[in-house]
């Protein structure tokens with residue numbers, strides 16, 4: 001199964017961990033062994049809430065205690081059977097009801113291919129409408145994640161239709177700055193009042209489709225951050241890159257834009273010190289909280305993204321905290 005957005009091999013990845021991650025993803029026996037190893041699970045729960053919705057809710061409560069909001073994601077992508085897409089949607093609806101019942105300020109993030117986009121647009125649209133009916137009733141915001149480039153046009157078209165039907169305050173979209181030839185999406189969708197999460201882009205794609213160099217990606221991301229902070233509606237700047245965070249802060253300060261008018265978003269377990277610093281400084285921070293039975297592939301993606309030496313340091317910290 002292709003990875004989630006966490007799977008971008010990107011900058012600063014550790015060769016040994018990468019090879020291990022690829023091996024584990026391909027070898028079911030080794031994977032089973034890894035899953036039964038306590039150390040692996042301890043490490044995984046730093047980035048993944050756990051295997052079920054209860055674990056996701058528990059993490060949302062912990063984040064709330066630290067002044068951080070959440071966005072729940074039931075991990076999964078590329079579902080090819082309608083029944084499985086319907087079941088995944090049922091699970092998402094259960095999460096929406098639970099967020100409401102718990103009184104949490106949490107969003108739900110949905111990957112279109114988990115709920116039918118690989119089958120056809122109609123299945124995905126039908127399931128998104130089911131989720132949105134529940135979300136509007138429970139006052140929970142739905143964010144449509146963006147996946148690999150062949151899905152971009154279709155995802156945006158479905159989003160626009162549902163934004164117009166349900167209201168921009170109920171459903172938002174993710175746009176990826178690394179895409180070549182799509183630099184007008186942010187302006188166009190922001191002008192229509194869309195709630196946009198801007199990201200650098202999380203998939204390893206052909207260089208004809210995406211920028212590959214850090215300089216080009218960072219430049220495109222900076223351009224989109226400026227547009228969104230200045231003209232977006234409730235924009236979300238999703239990054240762990242301190243330079244991008246600093247730029248967003250600076251643009252907002254220069255334009256006298258209130259700190260509460262936009263959000264920083266990060267992945268659960270990544271950039272924890274930066275998250276805490278932003279909360280301390282009065283900014284809104286929301287964590288993307290993955291949970292569910294398919295957590296392993298997501299977790300491997302995170303391992304691959306960690307800078308060299310991080311796994312060793314985290315393991316040492318975990319050992320100290322459990323000693």
Ligand SMILES: Cc1cc2nc3c(=O)[nH]c(=O)nc-3n(C[C@H](O)[C@H](O)[C@H](O)COP(=O)(O)OP(=O)(O)OC[C@H]3O[C@@H](n4cnc5c(N)ncnc54)[C@H](O)[C@@H]3O)c2cc1C
Pocket residue numbers: 005006007008010011012144145146147174176199200201202203238239240241242244265266267270287288301302303305306307
């Ligand atoms: C809340 C949120 C939602 C996202 N949704 C999407 C989406 O819908 N579609 C999509 O294509 N992409 C999505 N992404 C991923 C995004 O596109 C980037 O791939 C990712 O955020 C890394 O870029 P960066 O801005 O953090 O900068 P980088 O310069 O790539 O990274 C900055 C630092 O963060 C560390 N880091 C970054 N990502 C991870 C990770 N996963 N695990 C461990 N360390 C990491 C890096 O090692 C580096 O030290 C999302 C990211 C976030 C934070």
